[in-house]
Amino acid sequence: MGNTQQRPILITGGGRRIGLAIAHHFLNLHQPVIVSYRNEYPSIEELRKAGAVCIQADFSTDEGILAFAEKVKSTTSGLRALIHNASAWLAEKPGTSLSDTLAGMLQIHVNAPYLLNHALLDLLRGHGHAAADIIHFTDYVVERGSDKHIAYAASKAALDNMTRSFARKLAPEVKVNAIAPAMILFNESDDAEYRQQALNKSLMKIAPGEKEVIDLIDYLLTSCYVTGRTFAVDGGRPLR
Secondary structure, three states: OHHHOOOOEEEOOOOOHHHHHHHHHHHHOOOOEEEEEOOOOHHHHHHHHHOOEEEEOOOOOHHHHHHHHHHHHHHOOOOOEEEEOOOOOOOOOOOOOHHHHHHHHHHHHHHHHHHHHHHOHHHHOOOOOOOEEEEEEOOOHHHHOOOOOHHHHHHHHHHHHHHHHHHHHHOOOEEEEEEEEOOOOOOOOOOHHHHHHHHOOOOOOOOOOHHHHHHHHHHHHHOOOOOOOEEEEOOOHHHO
C-alpha cells in the first residue's frame, strides 16, 4: 500500500464473521481500521482494544446511513478502502410483508452502498492512480437466482451492477470490484446433517473459511489495474 498505508480501511458490518476476520487481518498488519456495527458484541470491544475505530450505525434508514458517513468524515481525512460487508438475509415467508422484505433487502444491499460511496467519495479520491478501493460483497445467487430469497438475490444483483457503474465513475483513482461468495464458513449452531448437505453443493466440498476472502481482498488492494469485476468465491457451486 506504499505511502497510503495510514489511510484507514472502512469495513461495514465488521463485528461478526467475515467482517470481523477482515478487520483483525488488517489490524494485525498495523493498518488503521474503521468498522461499523449495529449491535454491541464482545467482539466490538476486542476490536477497540486492538486499535480499531468502531462506529455504531443503523443502515435501516437513509438518515442513519448519512449520519454514519458524517461520523467517518469527522474521524479521518482519507480512506484507503471501503469494504461493504454489512448484509442481511431475509426470506419470503408466510406472515411477513413482501414489501417490507424487499425494502429491507434493498436498503442494506443497495441504498447503503450507493449513499456511502457518494458521501465518502472525497475521502477516497485525491490520493493518486488506483490508490483507493471499493469492494462490494454480493453473492453467488446473483447468477442463478433463489426461489426462497428472491428479494435478497435481487438486491445483491443490483449491487453487482453498481460495481461496474461505480468503476466507470471513479476510475482511475478508485478501483471498484465485487466479491461473490457461496459457503465460506458455518455457524456454530449448524448441525452435521446441514453441514454435509451444504458441502455437497459445491465441487470442492469444503467450507474454506475467511482466509479465501481475505487473500482475494489483499490481491484487489494490491492491484493497480483490476476494476469493475466480480470475483466468485464459490467452490464451483454454480457448476453442480
